[in-house]
Amino acid sequence: MASDVSYTTEEIAKLLKISKLTVYDLIKKGELPSYRVGKQMRVDAADLEAYKQRAKGFASSERSPLAAAELTARFSPSAQTAGARPIVITGQDVSLDILAKHLEKQLPGTRPLRAHVGSMDSLISMYKGEADIVSTHLLDGDSGHYNLPYIRKLLVGTSFMVVNLLSRQAGLYVARGNPLQLRGWADLGRPGIRIVNRERGSGARVLLDEQLRLHGMKADRLLGYEQEQTNHLGVAAQVASGSADVGVGSEKAASLVGGIDFVPLIQEQYDLVVMKTPASLAWLPALLRILRSDAFQQELEAISGYDLSRTGEILYES
Known part of the structure; x- marks a missing residue:
């Protein structure tokens, strides 16, 4: 029976021609009801079809793959009415939620959206053009350095900026x-x-x-x-x-x-990476201002365990 059919996240990604990052974000945001079988997440066919029908109502003219947060934004009435452009921020630390709030306040016409994925997947999603601000804390054991050894390899041939968010x-x-x-x-x-x-x-x-x-x-x-x-x-x-x-x-x-x-x-070391594109260069100065502002840092200071001594410092720019 059709009602007994279910799909893995990989199968959904292929069916919708989107990335697994997009599928996971839809699940986290509640757009795709799911359940776990062992280590695997599954989505019933009926729930997938319901999602597709909603998507057609909001984005019938869209046919190309969309970033995870962009898909979510299309179901938001506020984003629809305001015509807000999504800024996709990946990572799991609560400091990123605070950053998203400040960005939304400082950048009218944009809608910061969160995708809760790990450091390596975040960098890969940025390389694919699916994320705007990614967070990463990847240790290179040989050098003892964080992040840059991985960023340089994964974002080869691109122009980007690395800014410190915090240490923990x-x-x-x-x-x-x-x-x-x-x-x-x-x-x-x-x-x-x-x-x-x-x-x-x-x-x-x-x-x-x-x-x-x-x-x-x-x-x-x-x-x-x-x-x-x-x-x-x-x-x-x-x-x-x-x-x-x-x-x-x-x-x-x-x-x-x-x-x-x-x-x-x-x-x-917990850093932010921004790909330098015409779109990001429009809001990158505001991002740096927020990171260096007293208002933002005071909110982070209220959370124990953060070292903010280098917050907002540009660590690398290509």
Whole structure:
């Protein structure tokens, strides 16, 4: 029966001729009802058809692939009436939500929209023209530097700017009281230690994989390495529930989940990347003003765990 048919995110991306980033964002925004079967997200055929009918009503003249946030914007009455241009901001940190609010206030005629995806997928989406401001915190273990080694490789042949948003502590989520005495990266290789991981391409996953490589540990020797969560809170919750002994993430998420402690191990650099195009050059000065403004930084200062000493500093420009 047709009502029994369902699709994976990959199948939907092919059917609609859009990227998986677009599909995931539609699911997160509630435009595509979904459910999980094992590790896989699925969408019923009836729900997909309902979405297509709504899309035809708002964008019957559109035939080319659209960015995730642009698709979402088309279902917003305010965007329709105001004719607002979407500015797609990717990443998961709460500071990006604050940034979006300031951008909307400072840039009449634009509509900042959030896509909650990891660092690597964010950069790939920017290269494809699907995102305007992407956040990234990717450690290069060989150099000890964050972000630029990856950005230069992924955005080769393009003109872009890298601006610091903030720095924050990253480390291990452990059970309250740290009963297993997990103090550093090498402790993850102890026999019997169960970990919970992040998805491929996320900054936390890259951090873990680089530390495993630098410490000579094999990923397939770690219990739970294949068990993935799509955000810091999910990882922290698995540790809090006792389903895992340890996970890697940011300090902020640890403060939001009861029953765990946080072991800081590295100060990670959280940067913004903007591709320099005729469209972005129109609002890039406003973005820099906001990042350097007292109003924006005071809001971030109210959130514990952020180092704002370089916020708004241009780190690289091509």
